Amino acid sequence: AQKVTQAQTEISVVEKEDVTLDCVYETRDTTYYLFWYKQPPSGELVFLIRRNSFDEQNEISGRYSWNFQKSTSSFNFTITASQVVDSAVYFCALSEGEALTGGGNKLTFGTGTQLKVEL
């Protein structure tokens, strides 16, 4: 069974600080996908990144970066120079890739990390 753990329930930082959100996953599949979603106070889910299990390259997109390490089953997310607009709940999610039946592309979500960025 797949599982995603986000051990940090809530993080508070001061604007311009760097912050890393941790994500640890469990799966028996060799092919899988990892995701990060942002949920601002308005409630919608905003897709941030998808990474497949065969691509361990770290990715940077502006102030956002992701560190994928299969050896530790982690997919951590770093925001550099945080801003108040980054305040949101962030979800890490896992989808197993090769099964053609069951789950319907099911995403297994972590419990989320509430990030508060203060002035």
Added chain:
Amino acid sequence: EAQVTQNPRYLITVTGKKLTVTCSQNMNHEYMSWYRQDPGLGLRQIYYSMNVEVTDKGDVPEGYKVSRKEKRNFPLILESPSPNQTSLYFCASSKRRDSTHNEQFFGPGTRLTVL
């Protein structure tokens, strides 16, 4: 514009009064799912559908029904809502699974309160 729509966005109802939350997508996706989001639990899958007339239970199906009579629509039915179904509900759709496409598109969410 490619999107998943849900209606209503907000609903307050009373225990036992049947309700339906509609979900529609315009991307010709085969897969559709319903998730519920609860504090401290993240999002959990309720039901999913792999294509028209093909539906199956997710992780938390009790108290819910779904149907998939058309490809674009996947309504969530609560026959007799109870207060423990108070939650934020998301509909999602995605293409048939293949090696490159595994992204789910989410609707805007429906906030349901059952009194």
